[in-house]
Amino acid sequence: MSTEPLYTDMQLSAIQEIANIGTGNAATALAQMIGASVDIDPPQAEFVPLELASERLGAVETPVVAVLTPVVGDAPASILLAFPFDAAASLCGLLGTDALSDMGRSALQEIGNILTASYLTSICSFTGLSVEPAPPLLAVDMLGAVVDGVLAMAVADTDRVLFLKTAIRIEDAYCDFGFLFVPEAHSVDRLLGALGL
Amino acid sequence: MVRMAEQAISSNREDTLVSLGLGSCIGLALFDQDAGVAGLSHIVLPESNARGAGTPAKFADTAVPHLIDSVVKAGANRARLKAVLCGGAHMFASPTSSSSLLQIGDRNATQTLAALKASRIPVRAQDTGGSSGRSVEVRVATCEVFVRSVGQPPRNL
Numbered sequence: 001m002s003t004e005p006l007y008t009d010m011q012l013s014a015i016q017e018i019a020n021i022g023t024g025n026a027a028t029a030l031a032q033m034i035g036a037s038v039d040i041d042p043p044q045a046e047f048v049p050l051e052l053a054s055e056r057l058g059a060v061e062t063p064v065v066a067v068l069t070p071v072v073g074d075a076p077a078s079i080l081l082a083f084p085f086d087a088a089a090s091l092c093g094l095l096g097t098d099a100l101s102d103m104g105r106s107a108l109q110e111i112g113n114i115l116t117a118s119y120l121t122s123i124c125s126f127t128g129l130s131v132e133p134a135p136p137l138l139a140v141d142m143l144g145a146v147v148d149g150v151l152a153m154a155v156a157d158t159d160r161v162l163f164l165k166t167a168i169r170i171e172d173a174y175c176d177f178g179f180l181f182v183p184e185a186h187s188v189d190r191l192l193g194a195l196g197l
Numbered sequence: 198m199v200r201m202a203e204q205a206i207s208s209n210r211e212d213t214l215v216s217l218g219l220g221s222c223i224g225l226a227l228f229d230q231d232a233g234v235a236g237l238s239h240i241v242l243p244e245s246n247a248r249g250a251g252t253p254a255k256f257a258d259t260a261v262p263h264l265i266d267s268v269v270k271a272g273a274n275r276a277r278l279k280a281v282l283c284g285g286a287h288m289f290a291s292p293t294s295s296s297s298l299l300q301i302g303d304r305n306a307t308q309t310l311a312a313l314k315a316s317r318i319p320v321r322a323q324d325t326g327g328s329s330g331r332s333v334e335v336r337v338a339t340c341e342v343f344v345r346s347v348g349q350p351p352r353n354l
Contacts (some may be wrong), residue, residue, distance in 0.1 A: 050241070050255070051200040060218035061332060063347050068289050137289035141347055144218020145330020146288050148201065152221060152241045152301050159202070159252055 011197050012045045018126050019043035019164040019181060022119035027168060029118040030111065034094055036172045043166040050155050057178065060144030065099060067112035067138050071120060073131035075187035078150040079116045082143060082178040090173040105138050112136035127194035150182050157185045202255035204238040204264055206271045210338040217332045219284035221302035223309050224333040226281045227264050229273035230340040236268040237335050243308035257305055261312035280318050281342045281354050282309055283333050285325040322354035
């Protein structure tokens with residue numbers, strides 16, 4: 001497996017900057033929806049070898065509520081929100097529902113919708129590319145199991161995957177969850193091309 | 198520990214080969230119980246389309262022959278080999294979406310079975326599809342294969 005960098009530091013920081021603006025907008029939208037203050041960590045852009053990818057996100061057998069939003073258009077990608085069980089419970093509690101009920105599930109999907117739509121709006125306005133979210137899907141299972149199909153889509157022609165990951169925190173709810181953007185194989189080049197890099 | 202696109206082989210009776218958190222991926226175990234040799238592959242995608250040279254275990258069509266060669270080199274008799282496969286789930290159920298993401302699990306299972314058939318390896322047990330992730334453990338000493346899913350007791354395949 002080759003180990004030379006696929007992209008320059010400048011290209012990675014450009015991608016990281018888009019993600020930074022995107023998650024900033026997403027956090028603002030979420031804060032407005034739930035009426036609580038939302039913090040984000042600066043997103044990290046990282047190329048990870050496939051065999052290390054799952055564990056880089058956390059312990060692979062951790063049970064999570066996962067909301068997957070397929071991104072369609074010029075640069076296909078996946079956006080995955082991974083809520084540890086207690087985070088899903090406290091976020092749903094804040095919205096007056098129960099994480100394991102149908103209502104709780106659709107509340108989490110709606111949060112996926114809002115975060116993803118504002119994130120993608122930033123990407124579109126920054127790059128001029130056209131990308132939009134497909135309806136979000138939900139699964140409750142081990143972290144590794146919900147992420148492996150997403151990774152599979154990104155590694156058809158390469159053995160490394162670009163992760164843009166950040167943590168989102170809702171202070172009043174003691175809720176901390178992962179936001180992961182994984183472009184499909186050719187989408188990274190399209191994003192960079194649109195930026196002229 | 199066998200991570201995505203990796204394989205492991207052992208003839209040490211003390212060993213257990215493990216893949217954790219299989220979703221749409223396939224865990225493919227091959228063994229010759231008489232020789233005490235077992236192997237486990239963590240397959241990610243169905244077809245290599247000639248891209249499998251560097252990472253044969255990543256694709257079903259290249260993983261199967263690669264795993265067969267490897268267990269035979271470790272002392273297994275090809276004629277006694279048996280297979281167990283698990284994984285290939287549909288993690289995100291959606292009746293409306295036709296995204297290829299949702300079909301990877303099925304295609305992985307189908308392609309793995311086809312490759313086993315082409316190599317004339319009998320399948321001892323199979324636990325594929327559904328919507329639950331799986332962790333798999335292969336005990337080299339007994340050639341037993343245990344599968345676990347969230348909220349369910351382990352199953353011995």
